[in-house]
Amino acid sequence: MTAEHDNEYRPRRQRRPRKKDPIRTVFFTLLGIVVVAAIVGGGxxxxxxxxxxxxxxxxxSAFPTDRMAKDPNDKSVNILLMGSDSRNTSGGNLTETSDGSRSDTMMLMHVPENRENVYVMSIMRDTWVDIPGQGEHKINAAMAFGGVPLVVQTIEGMFETRVDHVAIIDFSGFKxxxxxxxxxxINNPEAFSANGSTGEFFPAGTQTLSGxxxxxFVRERKAFSDGDYSRVRNQQLFVKALMSKFLTAETLTNPVxxxxxxxxxxxxxxxxxxxxxxxxxxLGVSLRDVRSSDVQMFTLPTLGTGTSADGQSIVVPDEEAIAEIASALQSDSLGEYLSTADLE
Structure with a gap:
């Protein structure tokens, strides 16, 4: 997929305000198991x-043979979360090493050693990066070129940090x-009509969304002048609402x-x-004292949009920010970086 923006290069950082939003869907469900355990008990x-x-x-085979080494004293955890555009409707295999699919959503979740916070970084899918063995491409092409191992290798190369775990959900599971x-x-901040055969209209304001x-709602990008930037914003908005619904007493005290x-x-x-x-x-037990205000979500800073040498519309990486985040991940000081970084 391409970035739906002007192809004019804009040499300035396009950054979203920091959001104290919950973790993405995959981890929500896993962590929810732990919360339920505390309420309803062992059997x-x-x-x-x-x-x-x-x-x-x-x-x-989730990991490349040539993996980033990890310091045995490093107790932080990095989990790569991906959404697949395989459109699998039967729960079939999503684990092929290379099936031509692309990762539609990509996030790196960092759990620091002190377990006092959780940080989740969204990575724009059209970000132009070096994919090992393939040269420069949009980051979401790594799945098509070499499956999950190549995605992991690409992320580890970008941030010089080991990925400890991988979780993938396809969109049928999201529904x-x-x-x-x-x-x-959800409380939609901006009315828009989704593209495609349905052309569903989402008014501004409060509304309840089914699968x-x-x-x-979370996949739409063409309706917005800034394309994927608004798409990521809506994804974060929806997941916040999803988490609120999941972690209500009504849900958590209902085993059925x-x-x-x-x-x-x-x-x-x-x-x-x-x-x-x-x-x-x-992992969930170790995070038992973490609350929603301790969970911070942000988008990897970029330099806006531009055009690749072969004519593709791309998201231009902010190499300086990538280097800073890499250093923060390696030193387990991402919280300190975010507290001082200008992400406006």
Whole structure:
């Protein structure tokens, strides 16, 4: 896909305000298992975890053979979260190493060693980067060139930081999760009509979205003058509302509802072979004191849009910001970087 912007190069940083928004959909559901465990106890959570492990898919070869080394004393955790545009409607295999698909949404979640905060960085899918062995391309092309291992290798190369885990959800799973929660209420800041066959209209203001409408809402970009920038904004807005719905007492104290959510969602989720319910649960327990105000979401800074040498409309990377974030990740000081960085 291309960036729907003017092809004029704008040599200034296009940065979104920092948002204290919740973590993305994949981690929400895994962390939700831990929260439920604290409420309803052992026997039920065992069955719930078993359901997650048996229905989710395992990415057997999620990592490249040439991996970034990790300091054994480094206890921080980096999880690569991706949304696939495979349009899989049956919960089928999302784990092929190279099937021509592209990652539609890409985020790097950083959990610091002190477990006092969680940081989630969105990466614009049209960001022009060096993909190992392929040269310069949009970052979302890495999946098509070499599957999950090449995406991991690309991210590790950009930030000189090891990726510890990978989780992928396809868009059918996104719809299933929304419907399993009975719809999600959002407050849309800007009215727009989605492109495509349905042309669904989203008025400004409060409204409840079901699975199909939610998918249309978070995927739309052509309706906006700044394209993917507004698309990322709407994704973050929706996920915040999704998290609010998921973590209500009404949901978390209802074992039937939680079981439905995990059961419906898991078949559309693929994780590396170490990120099972036990691993996710352990991480969740270590984050038990983290609240929504401790979770910060931001978009990797860019220099706006431009045109590649071969004529593609691209998002121009901010190499200075990438280097700064790489240094912050390596020193586990991302919070300090974000507190001083000009992300306006």
């Amino acid at each position: 039920y959570i065992f069955n719930l975890a078993n359901s997650f492990n048996s229905k989710s898919q395992t990415i057997e 299933e999760l929304t419907d399993a929660l009975g719809g999600v209420e 199909d409408s939610a998918l249309s 509802r939680i079981n439905e959510v995990v059961s419906e969602f898991s078949p559309f989720l693929s994780v590396d072979n170490e990120l099972d319910a036990m691993k996710a649960g352990s």
